[in-house]
Amino acid sequence: MSGTADPPLLPLPDRVVGLLSELGSPPRLAAHLRAVHDVAHQLVVWVERHCPGVLLDREAVLFGAATHDVGKTVHVSELSGPGAAHEEAGQALLLAHGVGPELARFAATHAAWARSDVGVEDLLVSLADKIWKNKRVPELEDLVVARLAGATGRAVWEEFMALDEVLTRIGDRADERLAFQASFPIHA
Template identity: 50%
Template structure:
């Protein structure tokens, strides 16, 4: 299955499921066709699909901003976008975690994605979006997916942002505090309008 995606702006609502009447000014990117097909196969509920669309959209914004700031920054964009668009798919196996806390979906998500045909190196994001702190030297891609899953709702995580900034500073040969300030600015911009995003997500049934 061709796990391909893009960064361009698209239709306001996720193509799956048909929801009707979204908040058009949010201009949320479509989920990629391959991801929509995957979510249909596991019968993902509308609220989960909406959440994945929002995190995917935040990840695309992060990538665009990071590449604009550091044009030589090496990131596997396709992997990040797939990871953002599928990171919580394990919740279809643990419905209680759709509305409550829990980490069982992080353990079972990668296995489910692999069973559906996703490569292991991309399926891992279903785990690392929540376990990045425990991972041994998480990749930049893991940090970006975790950050997208955090900042879309206006939440900030200084440790996570600092880890990403440190990786960027090292790879780009810039001062760490310069990278910290840049990441802070980028995330602050994306964290805006969190209330609208949350309201849009919560309009979808569980």
């Protein structure tokens, strides 16, 4: 969760490491959360540099990315197969372990990015959860582009081109992140 990694990935926040340990997180889940957390960090840094006028809670995005699938500690089958039961379960787990609702929400919103009430932080967590493995979701990317264009006043096509460039760069390292995650067992 926090040791050296190949590829180099940021360690998970200490609070998240403690929570995952307490919950008996499967090693593969911790590896996945670390990869998504690292990608979220890259996205946040890019947004802060490219669109300094965008108001965003950096720590919320990073915490959300580091915990978005925590419900898979309960629904382990969803680590290797489809399912959405982990979303509500994850939010409930986080709340039960003293995480405030403003941070616990990411466990539920990371797959509900099309809702009208999600913020830019939620969109970035959702985007990180896709692009870590180089999955492009045009509808999600369009929502991010619209938020950026609205905040910067730049043309939508300009924001699209800029976002596409950074997502391509991040996505180019997906095979390394996928191999990292796959090197960990699903069960402890």
